[in-house]
Amino acid sequence: MSSPVAVPEHRATLWKALLVAEFNVCYWTLLARRETKIEMAVKGVSALSPAVAAWTIWAHSPVILTILSMAVPVGTWFHSITNDRLKRIASLVGSWKQIAIEYDLLWQFDSDLASPETWKRFEEATKLQAKTDETGLPVIDKLREKAFTQMMKNRGY
Numbered sequence: 001m002s003s004p005v006a007v008p009e010h011r012a013t014l015w016k017a018l019l020v021a022e023f024n025v026c027y028w029t030l031l032a033r034r035e036t037k038i039e040m041a042v043k044g045v046s047a048l049s050p051a052v053a054a055w056t057i058w059a060h061s062p063v064i065l066t067i068l069s070m071a072v073p074v075g076t077w078f079h080s081i082t083n084d085r086l087k088r089i090a091s092l093v094g095s096w097k098q099i100a101i102e103y104d105l106l107w108q109f110d111s112d113l114a115s116p117e118t119w120k121r122f123e124e125a126t127k128l129q130a131k132t133d134e135t136g137l138p139v140i141d142k143l144r145e146k147a148f149t150q151m152m153k154n155r156g157y
Contacts (some may be wrong), residue, residue, distance in 0.1 A: 010113035011113070013113075013122075014107060015111075017126065017129070021099045022155070023151045024092070024100075025093065025096045025097050026147035026150045026154075027147035028092045028096055030143045030146055031143055035082055036086065039082045085137065092132060092134065095131075095132050098128070099129050102121065102124075106122055106125070
């Protein structure tokens with residue numbers, strides 16, 4: 001009876017994939033929080049303008065009324081863009097969490113990916129990773145640094 005030979009590259013490959021997945025979970029979660037705050041602000045501006053009770057207040061300051069009246073259509077347009085983007089980002093968070101969980105389970109079960117079964121599971125997770133579509137979404141260096149710090153903290157470093 002011979003045991004399967006552990007391939008060192010498999011262990012390193014799994015570890016790198018796990019870290020990439022965890023980093024992406026952190027990054028897209030931080031970006032989702034940011035986009036949610038922006039969306040809330042836009043909704044707030046849109047909600048202020050048509051308030052009937054506020055017309056008497058705005059009558060004393062026509063400049064504010066004019067600015068707010070111009071901001072509403074822009075806010076509505078911006079909301080439609082951020083809402084779609086927020087949905088895509090939330091989907092990415094879910095996908096990356098699923099990938100990270102799979103890699104973490106593989107790491108705990110067989111970190112060398114020595115068995116054909118675990119290698120197949122790794123390949124499936126890698127294919128899922130390849131299907132994530134991040135095109136057109138912002139890459140913000142400050143959030144990337146924060147995500148890296150958060151990932152390292154989660155890992156105990």
